[in-house]
Each structure stands twice: as structure tokens, then as C-alpha cells.
Amino acid sequence: xxxxPKGATIGIFGGGQLGRMLGQAARTLGYKAHIFDPFDDTxxxxxxxxxxxxxxEDKRAVEAFAARCDVLTYEFENIPLETIKCAASITPAFPxxxxxxxxxxxxxxxxxxxxxxxxxxxxxAPIESMHSLSEFVREFGxxxxxxxxxxxxxxKGQVKITSARDVKAGFARLGGTDLIAESFVPFVREFSxxxxxxxxxxxxxxxLTENVHxxxxxxxxxxxxxxxQNIEPEAQTITRRILQALNYVxxxxxxxxxxxGGKLIVNEIAPRVHNSGHWTMDGGCxxxxxxxxxxxxxxxxxxxxxxxxxxxxxxxGDEILQADELARNPNSFVHNYDxxxxxxxxxxxxxxxxxxxx
Ligand code: AMP
Numbered sequence: 001x002x003x004x005p006k007g008a009t010i011g012i013f014g015g016g017q018l019g020r021m022l023g024q025a026a027r028t029l030g031y032k033a034h035i036f037d038p039f040d041d042t043x044x045x046x047x048x049x050x051x052x053x054x055x056x057e058d059k060r061a062v063e064a065f066a067a068r069c070d071v072l073t074y075e076f077e078n079i080p081l082e083t084i085k086c087a088a089s090i091t092p093a094f095p096x097x098x099x100x101x102x103x104x105x106x107x108x109x110x111x112x113x114x115x116x117x118x119x120x121x122x123x124x125a126p127i128e129s130m131h132s133l134s135e136f137v138r139e140f141g142x143x144x145x146x147x148x149x150x151x152x153x154x155x156k157g158q159v160k161i162t163s164a165r166d167v168k169a170g171f172a173r174l175g176g177t178d179l180i181a182e183s184f185v186p187f188v189r190e191f192s193x194x195x196x197x198x199x200x201x202x203x204x205x206x207x208l209t210e211n212v213h214x215x216x217x218x219x220x221x222x223x224x225x226x227x228x229q230n231i232e233p234e235a236q237t238i239t240r241r242i243l244q245a246l247n248y249v250x251x252x253x254x255x256x257x258x259x260x261g262g263k264l265i266v267n268e269i270a271p272r273v274h275n276s277g278h279w280t281m282d283g284g285c286x287x288x289x290x291x292x293x294x295x296x297x298x299x300x301x302x303x304x305x306x307x308x309x310x311x312x313x314x315x316x317g318d319e320i321l322q323a324d325e326l327a328r329n330p331n332s333f334v335h336n337y338d339x340x341x342x343x344x345x346x347x348x349x350x351x352x353x354x355x356x357x358x
Pocket of ligand 1: 185213216267
């Protein structure tokens with residue numbers, strides 16, 4: 001646990017926008033950034049010192065990359081577990097393979113959250129047959145949400161089962177195996193806690209971030225948000241337990257549902273910097289990317305108390321074309337991910353707008 005000296009190289013698996021902002025933070029702190037991505041000319045690769053272009057399954061390339069780096073991390077959780085294990089046998093990787101394994105599979109994740117982290121989760125069950133789905137709906141009622149256990153994000157790979165009559169169609173739509181059913185949560189709002197744990201076990205949480213989704217995708221985040229039911233202390237306590245139970249190092253996003261009356265349910269965890277933490281870049285605190293780099297290099301964690309209330313809006317598809325106009329507002333800061341092609345539905349950037357003092 002010695003602090004990584006300046007000039008050392010941070011290896012980042014994944015060349016998207018999160019890798020880019022991690023790479024920018026690494027450089028701000030005086031480190032070099034080396035990106036690993038299967039595609040050439042990536043948003044992260046363009047700001048990095050070096051990029052290795054190879055498949056995640058290319059063991060030789062992964063080993064060579066790891067050998068050239070002093071510490072490793074990743075920008076998204078769908079990196080194959082074997083890739084991180086292979087790389088970590090050469091150079092330390094944070095978050096470690098356990099965190100990655102836990103978040104790869106919704107069933108493993110929910111079981112971990114309830115059994116090991118004592119976190120409140122929705123009723124859930126593995127679904128391997130239409131019969132088990134019917135049983136779930138009979139026991140817990142409708143509506144329910146049927147999800148693929150793996151590779152689901154932004155609402156992809158999930159269907160709502162509104163009544164027992166939907167069971168057959170819903171089951172068929174998701175392919176019928178490796179599924180998980182959850183009760184539908186009648187939440188009043190969604191929020192997240194972004195938190196970072198250092199190598200010495202110190203944990204720093206950012207304040208309550210309220211998230212609004214459009215078509216199952218994050219649209220806006222506001223932080224610090226109002227907290228009439230004073231749920232932040234409990235949300236932070238749950239978050240701390242999750243990080244401790246995983247012996248986690250780095251920044252994590254924990255997504256919650258808030259129910260009527262202030263009851264909390266953890267929806268999911270992301271073992272990485274998180275879209276709902278982008279507001280930190282203009283909140284007047286140390287941002288989530290720098291905080292992650294601080295954690296994995298064994299630096300002291302930075303200040304998470306913001307000076308400003310920030311509203312973050314994702315810029316999707318051709319919304320990025322308004323970037324110059326949006327940036328004319330002196331309280332707005334546009335972060336363009338410098339993606340080559342504008343595609344409908346693609347996250348192209350985000351805008352942080354300062355809307356008040358924190
Ligand atoms: P996920 O991919 O699990 O994060 O789901 C994406 C979004 O779908 C969440 O942010 C919620 O808005 C909604 N959602 C997911 N699971 C449930 C659930 N069990 N009950 C109600 N809404 C849900």
C-alpha cells in the first residue's frame with residue numbers, strides 16, 4: 001500500500017467516455033494513462049499516452065499490457081472475468097475480480113447484497129423455466145420484472161410482467177434461461193450514492209444524487225438533492241457496508257429506489273465510476289474520476305462535499321450538436337466525449353449546470 005509515484009502508468013480496460021475521464025484524471029494527478037480496447041481510435045485512447053488495441057480474450061496482449069502498467073482498472077463491468085484475473089496476476093487491479101464477478105450476474109449480485117452486505121433488496125428469484133416464473137408471480141404477485149442475469153444495462157434485457165397472462169410472452173422474449181425475476185418496486189424516486197474506498201479502508205461518500213430516467217436510461221442527475229425524509233445517512237451506511245463487504249478499492253455507484261415513507265431498496269451496484277456521478281466534475285469537490293485514481297494509487301481520498309448544486313443532463317445522439325449553444329450559459333459546462341459518429345441513442349456527452357449553492 002505504498003503510494004504510486006508520479007509518472008507511473010495507470011492501465012485502463014475500456015476506451016469509452018468513462019475511460020476517457022479516468023485517463024484525464026490520471027494525467028491531472030501526474031500519472032500516465034494506457035488504454036486497452038478492442039477498437040482503434042477510441043474516446044479514451046485519444047487523450048491517453050498509449051492505447052493497446054486487442055480483444056479482451058487475447059491473453060498475450062492482456063499480459064503484455066499488464067506488464068507495461070503499474071496499476072490496472074476498468075471502465076465497465078462487462079470485461080471478461082478471465083481478462084482481469086489474467087492481468088491481475090501480473091499487476092494489481094482495482095476493483096478486484098471479486099467485485100467484477102459479483103456485478104456480472106444480477107443473481108449473484110442480489111444474493112451478495114442481501115446475504116453479505118445486509119442491504120435491502122427487492123424479492124427476487126432465479127428463473128429457469130416458465131413454471132418458476134409462474135410460481136414467482138403467484139407468490140409475490142404482479143407486476144414483476146423479468147431480467148437477463150447478465151449483460152443487461154439501461155433497461156436492456158428486461159420485461160415487465162404485468163399479470164399472470166404475460167408470463168409466457170415475457171419468458172419467450174428473454175430467451176428463457178439465465179433469468180431473474182424481481183418484484184416491481186413502486187418507488188417514488190430513484191437516487192444513487194457514489195462512494196470511494198481507499199486501499200487503507202477509508203470510505204468517502206458523495207451526497208444523495210437524484211436520478212431521472214427516460215426510456216430506462218439515465219437522463220438527469222441532481223446533487224445534492226433535497227432529502228425531506230432524511231434518507232441520506234441510511235443510504236450512506238448501506239453503501240459503506242457494501243464497499244466493506246467486498247473489500248472494495250475504487251469508486252462505486254450504488255443505485256437505490258426510495259419508497260413512500262422513506263424505505264430504501266438497493267437496485268444495483270456498478271463497480272466503477274458511474275454516469276450519475278458526472279455532476280461531481282463541476283460540483284466544486286474532488287470529482288469521482290480523480291477520487292477513483294486516488295484510491296487505486298493509494299493516495300489520500302479527496303473532499304466529497306460539493307460547493308454547488310449541479311444538474312447533470314446526458315447529451316444523447318444529435319443533442320451534442322447543441323453543445324456550443326448550451327455552453328454559452330456561464331453556469332453550464334459541456335463535456336464532449338469526442339465520439340466520431342453521432343448515433344441515435346448514443347451517449348455523446350453531458351452537461352453540468354450549476355443551479356445553486358450546496
Ligand atoms: P436496471 O437495468 O436494473 O438498472 O433497470 C433500469 C431501470 O428500470 C431502473 O433504473 C428502474 O427505473 C427500472 N427498474 C428496474 N428494476 C425495477 C424493479 N424491480 N421495479 C421497478 N422498476 C425497475
